Amino acid sequence: MTAQSAAFLDDLAPGSAMTVSVTAADGSDLLLALVRAQDGSVYALDDECSHGRASLGDGDVLTERGVCSVECWKHGSRFDVTTGRPLGPPASQPVTTYPVTIDGEIVLVDVDSPVRT
């Protein structure tokens, strides 16, 4: 399956995150956290924090020393949006990331090509 429409770019302000549902080729629905960095770049990660049941789409988007991350609201682990790796405890496992493309005003995510680090 090719990349699928996940959101309108205008609905995702720079420095924010949101949760979206996208259907994979096998028919399963995946919850993703879409993150838009301050520079306008958009990233897609699994919505559920690797440490517990918390939505990363509800987290804050931070940029420090040129690294954009999303912070889990529950216990504060931050995840590098480019790799899905945690930048600090308590999370120790990465979350899966997905390729994102922008077509005009549409954010497209290829949920059938996950990137696991």
Ligand code: FES
């Ligand atoms: S649930 Fe996310 S850091 Fe604990």
